[in-house]
Amino acid sequence: MSEGKPIQCKAAVSYEAGKPLVVEEITVDAPKAHEVRIKIVNTAVCHTDAYTLSGVDPEGLFPCVLGHEGAGIVESVGEGVTNVKPGDHVIALYTAECKKCKFCLSGKTNLCGAVRATQGKGVMPDGTSRFHNKKGDTLYHFMGCSTFSEYTVVADVSVVAIDESAPLESVCLLGCGVTTGFGAATKTANVQEGDTVAVFGCGTVGLSVVQGAALRKASKIIAVDTNDQKKDYCFQFGATDFVNPKTDLKEGETIVSKLIDMTDGGLDHTFDCTGNTKVMRDALEACHKGWGQSIIIGVAAAGEEISTRPFQLVTGRVWKGSAFGGIKGRSEMGGLIEQYKRGDLKVDEFITHKREFDEINQAFDDLHKGECLRTVLNF
DSSP, rough: TTSOOOEEEEEEEEOOSSSEEEOOOOOOOOOTEEEEEEEEEEOOHHHHHHHHTTOOOOOOOOSOOOEEEEEEEEEEEEETTOSTTTEEEEEEEESSOOOOOOOHHSSHHHHHOOOOOOTTSSSSSTTTEEOOOTTTEEBOOOOOTOOOEEEEEGGGGGGGEETSOOOOOGGGGTTHHHHHHHHHHISOOOOOTOOEEEOOSSSSHHHHHHHHHHHHTTSEEEEEESGGGEEEEEEHTTTSSSTTTTSOTTTOOOHHHHHHHHTSSSSSSSOOOOHHHHHHHHHHHHHHTTTOOOOOSSOOTTTTOOOOOOHHHHOOOOEEEGGGGGHHHHHHHHHHHHHHHTTSOOOOEEEEEEGGGGGHHHEEEEEESTOOSSEEEEO
């Protein structure tokens, strides 16, 4: 039995920004009090992993074990853990839910404060790491998850047990991208039947916004992307229109003016899934006067700021942000799994590539190709 002892296993370590990951054997320490050690079965590669690896993430720390979209089986738990037990199928949660802090008790947000400070510093709540390489060097944790390792240790507030009949290679995507977009549409924006929606940036997050809006029976769902390879995906997930701002605008027309013309004065809801601050402004200004709301999901690079004329807000438009789709991971993941099993939530359709874990660097290459939505890695 490995319980209570360190485990040697395979992991992909990011030693420095902009460099390929190194697949090597590392040591994963036993979980301490209120910690859970998970055997990761499947993990996907998300743009946020690539963003941190690129070096522009202000919270990026090296050397670290990246990965935050993963699912697996609990191997062992530290003392005081009551929400999961060895053998449970689980999803790691980069947005924790302690159910006790001011944020959790407010009923107004899913932004739990329990482990945020240490998570941002790449360590466990006690301030130390559970990962070491063969030389004994400490490796940092990432987003409280670090799923690019065959075994990982997470805080008990950062993991949720799920229905064992749900395939791990699919539902690992509920750890980030699919949940983020779907929740932004159904929860943060609360799209209603007949509403008009525009989604800027149609990767996994954007397409999940599209499917959330489609489930809510939005009357018009306009997908906006500069890559025509995304067009078929957009319609598959429920878009009614596709606009490429590079090729579909007439002379003198802007994306904002085109969207306003298409929707009789502007949209009820717009979503930025690009992280580009200029696009965020366009998304806000394409909203309808008096009630349009624009949701920012995309993560901008360090030091970036957003701007618009105050008049845009004075005249009734609302700018909002959404993290993990406003979803509370421990309370609400079960409901998402039920929607997936019923066929109301598309998840499998996002898996365009599958690879063995050793091919993780190729999976990052996949991500930057237009035809790839998600590459799922198998240990």
